[in-house]
Amino acid sequence: MAKFITLRFLQGILVLLGIYAVTFFLVAATPGSPFSSERAIQPEILAQIEAFYGYDKPTSERFIASLGNILHGDFGPSAVYANRSVTDIIAESFPVSLKLGSISLAIALLLGIPAGIIAAVKKNTWLDYVPMSTAMAGICLPTFVMGPLLALVFGLIFAVLPVAGWFGPEFVVLPSATLGLYYAAYFARLTRGGMLEMLNQDWVRTARAKGVPERTIVWKHCLKGGLIPAITFLGPALAGIISGSFVVETIFQVPGLGQWFVKGALNRDDFLILGLTVLFASLIVLMNLLVDIAQVALNPRLKYD
């Protein structure tokens, strides 16, 4: 297992390097500049600014310099936000996203997985139809509809929760519910599918014929395998949820990472784009590694190799 992890880890590093290089050169090739502004900047001033951020050097030289910095954990300054470094920005917004993400994920798992299991076990009864139709609606109802809807109902009509902001525990409820419900719907459908596949296996029929109680079949024999699709989805979901959902952050004015992704791209804040890409890619790589480990643990047919 140690060998497996080491190997995957090294693979991950390679993937990250590749992603970094591709992003760097794509960003460099994009038209526009972080320093262009609606009011014309005189060429002499522009040259000073560019020199300050190292833009006066050729792209390849900049790439090597920035790669060196990143390996030392220095993501550079923000090209747009004076006196803030990319590390500052990430250090401020990542914990917010982590909090929002983990609470949302908890909601998603606590609602989605039990709903999926019940729906599979009670297939074609109202315990299947009601949660699954709700889940279908949840998937179809994007967060930019769900969010304002929740804000309208709980924030404006009933006025029980704050409509936006990020100041105390009550501010977490609506954004994490919006994000959590959306993912809960996915988990519910994936779990139901996985469980149904297990419950239709020949050996389940054999077990039932031998008189094994239904409870044991579900909980002991099918649950592990039935959760595999959901676990597979967990990796990307976790990375996506933690790196922030731009839409939910915008609707509820949450100071997380998601807003920076969009601001970075729109401002052409090259260093910020690169820093966030590395962070996001690392999260995905890490989560996928954890998911692979979990899958092998759950599925005896897979082996570490």
Place this chain on the structure above:
Amino acid sequence: MKLLRNVILAACMGLGLASCGDRERATDVAAREGILMMGNGSEPKGLDPHLVTGVPENKIISALLEGLISYHPTDDLKPEPGMAESWESNDDYTVWTFHLRDAKWSNGDPVRAGDFAYSWQRILTPALGAEYAPMLYVIKGAQAFHNGETKDFSTVGVKVIDDKTLQVTLEGPTPYFLNMLKHYSFFPVNPRVVEENGGMADRASRWSTFENYVGNGPFVLKEWVTNQVIRVEPNPTYWDAGTVKLKGIEFYPVENAATEETMFRGGRLHMTNTVQPDKIPIFKEKMPNELKIEPYLGTYFYRVNVTRPPFDNPKVREALAVSFDKQLLVDKVTKGGQAPATGYVPAGIPGYETSDKVKYDPELGRKLLAEAGYPGGKGFPKAEILINTSEAHRKIAEAMQAMWKQNLGIDVGIYNQEWKVYLDSQSNLDYDISRSAWIGDYVHPSTFIDMFTTGNGNNDTGWSNPQYDRLVAQAQVAQSEEERLGLLREAENLLLTDLPIVPVYWYTRVYLKDPRVQGWYPKLLDNHPYKYVSINAE
């Protein structure tokens, strides 16, 4: 409904949310405490007056710093004493002497005349790369110093007579210099603090971070949470601290207009930064006391690339300019009470006669287009309108497209680019027609007229007219304000004859304001001296 509400309340209590229920809204609590909660557009890019260029930054900086001259609460032109207690100029407005009052920085240092000299040297230092440095070119020798022709700041017309007296020599007679001084590029920074944090020319200086910020304005920073809120509280060392009524201001960087509206209605903002155009008619009906529509010193217009046929023909440009119904556009599309722009310089500048040269006249448009060789639009090459990505700009462009099609029989397309790419295309003249806007830096027509001189970095149309350049140059050295305004008016007339631009509308500021907020009056540049603002508890 009642049952549902009780269920939700019970659920909330079950979750241990103590703050649930019929609580006071955040705005009510704040109003009682004298704290103003404002929507402020976006997260400020910084709070260093010499490096920033945006409106959200300006709104915060004007609470933290004060220049020689300050904003008057109601009058856009009237100079309000700031750090300068009194001032005088020689007869032709080229030499100004400012007498500073006894004022202190928030760290207790006295504000000295030398602080202004240091600050202006700083913004003009080439290595700092300040975008707004050209604002100071009005000062004698400033441009040469900024271009690096000399490293000796004593060649610049800024002279410290003593700690309390500053003498400024200008390039030419500039009676409106006092108005320019209200702009943050002229604001002082504390030299000791700047030197301790990397020095004069350090772009990444940390003097303007939350921990290090030292100001001389009515408020000081209390809290700065990125993308969330900036809180300021009264500055006890401010010279006019007795006048300051508010106990604090909270600036919320809410970019999304829908979220901002929800926050206003949900009791989390006393004032919004903007209103969604589609919602304006609803607010007009439902919240007439909250909705504010006020003139703003800005023009929305289309640039026309005069280097590309068929737009090199002035008749084609004029045909475009007169063949869309501006009134219809502002009534049905923008809806924010904007005024149809019949000229370029916005209405409302005292002493300056607004132009009504470019009126809606489709008949004339058709005639001009026919004279240009495209009768009924026949043979007119396919042209494109460039916009930066935004739903609002697209709607306006679509309206123009339809009206030009209907009135002139020509087909124009629309394409959008992301902001930074769009800026590049515009300055490289890589467009046919490009959506543009200009907001004045100070209340004077020159802030609009100067930019269309030959080779000006903001011209971006390829247009050049020696007579226009001459008029602008003459205006800069005119001996009287009347003569100057006359020359600028003549220049504007020329611009509106050649029409490298198609004026669309003059801006308004549309926002929601809690009626409890007092002492906040319409201002052409949206600069409100916070020390006069107050908020009623009821």
